[in-house]
Amino acid sequence: ETGVTQTPRHLVxxxxxxxxxxxxxxxxxxxxxxxxQSAKKPLELMFVYNFKEQTENNSVPSRFSPExxxxxxxxLHLHTLQPExxxxxxxxxxxxxxxxxxxxxxxxxxxxxxx
Amino acid sequence: AxxxxxxxxxxxxxxxxPLTVKCTYSVSGNPYLFWYVQxxxxxxxxxxxxxxxxxxxxxxxxxxAEFNKSQTSFHLKxxxxxxxxxxxxFCAVRDGxxxxxxxxxxxxxxxxxxx
Numbered sequence: 281e282t283g284v285t286q287t288p289r290h291l292v293x294x295x296x297x298x299x300x301x302x303x304x305x306x307x308x309x310x311x312x313x314x315x316x317q318s319a320k321k322p323l324e325l326m327f328v329y330n331f332k333e334q335t336e337n338n339s340v341p342s343r344f345s346p347e348x349x350x351x352x353x354x355x356l357h358l359h360t361l362q363p364e365x366x367x368x369x370x371x372x373x374x375x376x377x378x379x380x381x382x383x384x385x386x387x388x389x390x391x392x393x394x395x
Numbered sequence: 396a397x398x399x400x401x402x403x404x405x406x407x408x409x410x411x412x413p414l415t416v417k418c419t420y421s422v423s424g425n426p427y428l429f430w431y432v433q434x435x436x437x438x439x440x441x442x443x444x445x446x447x448x449x450x451x452x453x454x455x456x457x458x459x460a461e462f463n464k465s466q467t468s469f470h471l472k473x474x475x476x477x478x479x480x481x482x483x484x485f486c487a488v489r490d491g492x493x494x495x496x497x498x499x500x501x502x503x504x505x506x507x508x509x510x
Binding site: 284286311313320321322323325328330370372374376380381383384385386387388389 | 439487489495496503
């Protein structure tokens with residue numbers, strides 16, 4: 281496989297459920313991201329990991345919990361979500377050199393519906 | 396405050412005609428500018444970026460964008476539109492003075508190319 285792979289592509293969960301989104305990148309990049317995409321709104325950056333260290337957490341509610349066990353894998357653990365959390369969750373990766381920004385490579389997203 | 400504006404929610408163009416998707420930005424330092432495209436039910440794909448140098452940047456699928464510092468704009472253009480160009484287009488900027496990975500995104504412009 282190549283690129284950025286996200287699973288599952290679709291997820292329906294109740295507000296009391298616990299589930300996880302998985303992302304894997306096969307590009308050898310050193311940074312990985314979780315974004316939330318809602319209709320007609322700018323992408324919202326949730327978390328950034330650079331060399332497995334979390335460098336950004338944009339005031340995301342604690343019901344979203346990221347995990348980055350290595351530079352190729354990224355998880356988003358979900359628990360006690362709210363209906364307004366329904367959205368497309370996008371994983372991305374990039375190669376950051378510290379000089380100029382690398383372009384993001386996105387997965388196809390996980391469409392989450394919270395009932 | 397840093398921001399990106401895509402003033403048009405939707406742009407309609409006849410196939411074969413030139414197209415322009417507008418983007419203006421506001422950052423404190425020098426901007427790093429990006430365009431991404433999203434096809435239905437897919438993740439975002441990188442089209443092109445401006446870091447420094449020539450103001451006219453060429454990218455994938457025949458697209459180009461012109462950086463205009465005085466007008467703080469980075470409009471996306473293509474000389475002759477194809478029906479397959481129909482998609483959602485996002486402009487994004489990163490402040491060159493920031494050491495974090497925060498991209499500021501526009502809300503997106505839906506491009507519809509009619510045969």
